[in-house]
Amino acid sequence: MADSDEDFVLSSSGDDRPKARGAGGGGGGGGGAAGSSRRSTRKSKRADGAPAPGATKREKWEDIQRSWDNVVEGADGSIAGTVIGLLEATKRKRLLRDTTPIQRGIIRHLVLILDLSSAMLEKDLRPTRFLLTLRYARDFVTEYFEQNPISQLSIIGMHDGLALRISDMGGNPADHLTALQEKAFTVEPKGASSLQNALEMGRAELFHTPTHGTREILLIFGALSSSDPGDIHDTINSLIEDRIQVRIVGLAAQVAVCRELVMKTNDGDDSAYGVILDEGHYRELMMAATTPPVTKTEEKSVPSLLMMGFPSRTVEKHESLCSCHSNLTKGGYICPRCTAKVCFLPTECPCCGLTLILSTHLARSYHHLFPLKNWVEVPWSEAHTSTHCWSCQSPFPTNQSQTSSIKIKIRNPSTTAATATASRSNGATTTSTAPKNDHQQQQQQPPQPPTQRYACTDCKTHFCIDCDIFTHESLHNCPGCQSLSEERVKARANMWPPSIGDGTADAAGEPTSSSMRTQVAEATKMLENSKIAPGSSMEVEN
Amino acid sequence: MDKVDGTEHYNFKAPADLATLQVIILDTNPLAWATFEKSSSLSFPAALSQLLIFANAHLAFSQSNRCAVIANHIDGVHFLSPADPGTDHRDPGEADLTPEDLKEIANQNASKYRVFRLLEDEVRASYRRLIKNTTPEAVMACPNSSYLAGALSAALTYINRICFGGTGGRSSGVPGDEKSKVNSAGGKVDETGRTMHAKILVVSVTPDPANQYIPVMNSIFAAQRLKVPIDVCKLRDSTVFLQQAADATGGVYMEPEHPQGLIQYLMMGFLPDHLARQSLILPTKVDVDFRAACFCHKKVLDIGFVCSVCLSIFCEPPQGAVCSTCQVKLDVTSLENIGKPVVLPPKKKKKKKAIDSLPESGVASAAESPVPTE
Ligand SMILES: [Zn+2]
Ligand SMILES: [Zn+2]
Ligand SMILES: [Zn+2]
Ligand SMILES: [Zn+2]
Ligand SMILES: [Zn+2]
Ligand SMILES: [Zn+2]
Numbered sequence: 044m045a046d047s048d049e050d051f052v053l054s055s056s057g058d059d060r061p062k063a064r065g066a067g068g069g070g071g072g073g074g075g076a077a078g079s080s081r082r083s084t085r086k087s088k089r090a091d092g093a094p095a096p097g098a099t100k101r102e103k104w105e106d107i108q109r110s111w112d113n114v115v116e117g118a119d120g121s122i123a124g125t126v127i128g129l130l131e132a133t134k135r136k137r138l139l140r141d142t143t144p145i146q147r148g149i150i151r152h153l154v155l156i157l158d159l160s161s162a163m164l165e166k167d168l169r170p171t172r173f174l175l176t177l178r179y180a181r182d183f184v185t186e187y188f189e190q191n192p193i194s195q196l197s198i199i200g201m202h203d204g205l206a207l208r209i210s211d212m213g214g215n216p217a218d219h220l221t222a223l224q225e226k227a228f229t230v231e232p233k234g235a236s237s238l239q240n241a242l243e244m245g246r247a248e249l250f251h252t253p254t255h256g257t258r259e260i261l262l263i264f265g266a267l268s269s270s271d272p273g274d275i276h277d278t279i280n281s282l283i284e285d286r287i288q289v290r291i292v293g294l295a296a297q298v299a300v301c302r303e304l305v306m307k308t309n310d311g312d313d314s315a316y317g318v319i320l321d322e323g324h325y326r327e328l329m330m331a332a333t334t335p336p337v338t339k340t341e342e343k344s345v346p347s348l349l350m351m352g353f354p355s356r357t358v359e360k361h362e363s364l365c366s367c368h369s370n371l372t373k374g375g376y377i378c379p380r381c382t383a384k385v386c387f388l389p390t391e392c393p394c395c396g397l398t399l400i401l402s403t404h405l406a407r408s409y410h411h412l413f414p415l416k417n418w419v420e421v422p423w424s425e426a427h428t429s430t431h432c433w434s435c436q437s438p439f440p441t442n443q444s445q446t447s448s449i450k451i452k453i454r455n456p457s458t459t460a461a462t463a464t465a466s467r468s469n470g471a472t473t474t475s476t477a478p479k480n481d482h483q484q485q486q487q488q489p490p491q492p493p494t495q496r497y498a499c500t501d502c503k504t505h506f507c508i509d510c511d512i513f514t515h516e517s518l519h520n521c522p523g524c525q526s527l528s529e530e531r532v533k534a535r536a537n538m539w540p541p542s543i544g545d546g547t548a549d550a551a552g553e554p555t556s557s558s559m560r561t562q563v564a565e566a567t568k569m570l571e572n573s574k575i576a577p578g579s580s581m582e583v584e585n
Numbered sequence: 586m587d588k589v590d591g592t593e594h595y596n597f598k599a600p601a602d603l604a605t606l607q608v609i610i611l612d613t614n615p616l617a618w619a620t621f622e623k624s625s626s627l628s629f630p631a632a633l634s635q636l637l638i639f640a641n642a643h644l645a646f647s648q649s650n651r652c653a654v655i656a657n658h659i660d661g662v663h664f665l666s667p668a669d670p671g672t673d674h675r676d677p678g679e680a681d682l683t684p685e686d687l688k689e690i691a692n693q694n695a696s697k698y699r700v701f702r703l704l705e706d707e708v709r710a711s712y713r714r715l716i717k718n719t720t721p722e723a724v725m726a727c728p729n730s731s732y733l734a735g736a737l738s739a740a741l742t743y744i745n746r747i748c749f750g751g752t753g754g755r756s757s758g759v760p761g762d763e764k765s766k767v768n769s770a771g772g773k774v775d776e777t778g779r780t781m782h783a784k785i786l787v788v789s790v791t792p793d794p795a796n797q798y799i800p801v802m803n804s805i806f807a808a809q810r811l812k813v814p815i816d817v818c819k820l821r822d823s824t825v826f827l828q829q830a831a832d833a834t835g836g837v838y839m840e841p842e843h844p845q846g847l848i849q850y851l852m853m854g855f856l857p858d859h860l861a862r863q864s865l866i867l868p869t870k871v872d873v874d875f876r877a878a879c880f881c882h883k884k885v886l887d888i889g890f891v892c893s894v895c896l897s898i899f900c901e902p903p904q905g906a907v908c909s910t911c912q913v914k915l916d917v918t919s920l921e922n923i924g925k926p927v928v929l930p931p932k933k934k935k936k937k938k939a940i941d942s943l944p945e946s947g948v949a950s951a952a953e954s955p956v957p958t959e
Pocket of ligand 5: 879884899900
C-alpha cells in the first residue's frame, strides 16, 4: 500500500503529535501489542507477562513496502496497466469475502459505547476525535437500522469515569439520533474513561433481551487507560457468561486488556478488535459492525419462532392520537391484534406487546442470508467474448497487448496457467489478487494489463469493476442472472418462496391449450404490427 | 464549460444545477401487448411513439439531461438506448426501403432536433432488431415472462455508472474527501458524490414475476440507497411489487384509466424532475398492500410466525417446530399460550395433544385448530 511509507515519514517527524501512533503506523493493528501494553491499564499486567510473540519477528518498520517496487513496465514500456491493476486489486480486496450461505444473527441487540473522556479532545482526527466519533455514530445508527431493520440498539457514553446513558434499548433510529444530538453533542469530553462501568451498564441493558437475538457491544475506545472501580476480569467473565460479544475500535493504540476482552468474548478470535489508521479506516471498522455477525457453531442464541403482526397502513380524515407517542397524526399502522395505532414501524405494540413489522423489513435482511457469489477475474483468453460491461455499457479495454501476451504464453506457459488457477480460486476462497501480483513479480515477467472484466460464475456475464462492487455492496443481485434465464432464477428462488404470493396471477396467465392457437396467431400479428416503418411520423393523433 | 470561467466554485453548493438521467424500463412482451391492445385500443407502436415524445420532453428540459431505454423482453433484458455497442447497428428495417423512401425520411428528419432524432432512431432500430430475433414460438414458450428484477438491476448499475461515476453513492464521509471528488469528476457534484440525478420509469403490462421477489426487493432497496425514485405506469394487472417499489423509493404509481391518453399521464405525472416534485402533490397510491403472505400456503396474513434464523413467515407454528426453510429446530415455548382461550388452565397434557393433532398437510387454519370442549 502506498500509505505505508507516508506513515513512516509521519511518525519519524511527528514530534508535534501528542502521542505516537505506534501500533497503527506499521500498516496493521496486530503488531503493536508489545509496545502498547506498557501504556495499558494496570490490571492488564497479567497479560503483559506472557512473552510477546512479536519479539522474534522483524519489527514492522523494518519491513518497508515501497510502492514503486510493485510497478513493472509493460511490454510497451508504459505502466498504465500496472496502475490500473493495482487500483482494481485494492478495490477488490475489500470486496472478496466468504459468500457461502451462513447462519447469521439477523435479530440483533447491540450496545454502542462511545468514549467521551478527555482523550477524545485529541485533534489527530479532524476536526477532533470527539466530533468525528459522534458524526460516525450518527451514520452508524442509520446504517445499522438499514441493515438490521428488526434489531435494537442502545448507546452509552464513557464520561468522567462514569457510564453515561445516552439512549435506551430501542428499534427507532430517530430516537437514537435525537438522543445523540441532545445528550452526546452537548457533553464536554472530560476525565478518564471506565471500561468496567460502561461494560456493566451495557451488560445490564442486554440482560433482558430475548434469547433468540444476538447480544453485542461495540466499544469505541479513544483512551489508553481505564479507571475501574473493581476487577475488570470479573466483568469479562460475566460478559462471557451472558454470551455477549464485544467488538472494539481503538483510536490510539492497541491496549492489552481490550484485546483480551475481545478474544475472550469471541471464542479466542481477536479479529473484532481493530485500531484505526486514519479517518477512512475508522469508518470502515465502525461500519463493519453493521453486518450481522456469523452465528458460531456452539449455538450462542436459541432459534425460536416469533409471533409478529403485519399491520396495514391507514389514512384518516381527522387526526387522532398515536398510542406510541400520543401525538396527533393523520395516518399510521393499526395493530392487527388490538387495533392500537402506531406511527412508526418496526416497533412493539405499546398496548399488547406484539412485534409489528412490514414484510419489506424482513426482505431487507434476506441478502445477508443468501449473499451474492464473488465474481472472478476474466483471463485474456476469454476476454474476447465481450466488448463492454453488460450492465453499465462502459467499454472494456481491447487486447492491445495481444501479441505480447501470446509471447508470454510461448515462453512460459506455467505463468498463465498459474494466473488462471489463481483467478479461478478467487471464487471459492477469499484469496485476494495481491499474491498473484507477487507471483508475477517473482517471475520477472512484464505483467499483462488486467482485462478489467469480472464474470459471474453462474451466468458467465462480464461486468466492470464498478458494477462488481456496486452489485455486491448495494444491489445483491447479479443483473445477468436476473435477466438471462428463468430456470437459473428459479433454482435460486426455490430455496426462498416469494412472500407476496400470487398463485392467482400465475394461474390467470397460464394459457389454456384451447386458446393456444389463437394466441400464436395474435403473437404473430403483434410482431408484424410492431415492425414500425423507419422514420414513421412521431405525432400522435389527439 | 463552467470550469473555464471559474463559476464552478460558486455554484457547486447548489444541487439544483444537476441534470437528470431518465431510465425507461419498457415491457416489450408482444403477447401481453396484443392482449392489452384488445382491451384498451392502445397499440404498442402508439405507446412507443408517446414514450419517445415523453423522453424527448425530458431531453428538452436541459442540454445535459440524458435518457436510457431498457426493454424487458421475453428472453431477457436488452438496452434499446444506448444500444448494445457489441451488436450490429444497422437498422433491419432500412433494407426494405427504396432510395426514394430514404430521401423522404431524411427530408422529414432534417428539421428535427438532433438529440431527439438520435434517441428515436436508436430506440426504433434496436427495437426492430429485437423483434426480428423473436419468433412467435418463443413468445408462446414464455407468455408471461418478465425480467423485472434484471431490468431494475441493469438500470441501477447504469445509473451508478452515469450518475455516481461507479462509486455507489457512498460518500466516504471522511472530511476533505468531497473536494477530491469534485476535482476527479470534473463537474458539479452534490454532497453524496452524484453528478446527475436519476429516475426510473417502469411501463409495465406484465404481471408480477412471483419468483423474483427477493431480487426485486433487493433492487428496490438499492434504489432507495441511491435515492432514485422508481415511477410506475402500470397499464394492466395491478401489482404488489411495483406498488411497493414506488412507495419505498418515493416514486409515482399510476394505473391510467384511459390508456389511449398515455402521453397525458406521462407528461403530467412522470415528467417533473426531483426539484419540481418537491412543490407538487403527486398522484400516488396511498393504500399499499404491505401484508406478508405465509411461505407455506401463500395465505395473506395479519399475524404470522417468523423463524428467527431465516425469517421465513408461517401462518402457524410449523410441524414438529422445525422450520421448513432452514431445517432448524425452533423454540416454541414462548408461543404456547397463544391462540388459546386465556381462561384455559395450562395443563401439560392438553398442550401436547394440540401439537400432536396438527394435520399432516399443515393446512389447518386457526379456526380449525383443536379447541378444548371439556
Ligand atoms: Zn407515535
Ligand atoms: Zn397491539
Ligand atoms: Zn459496468
Ligand atoms: Zn450472474
Ligand atoms: Zn401457511
Ligand atoms: Zn428458518
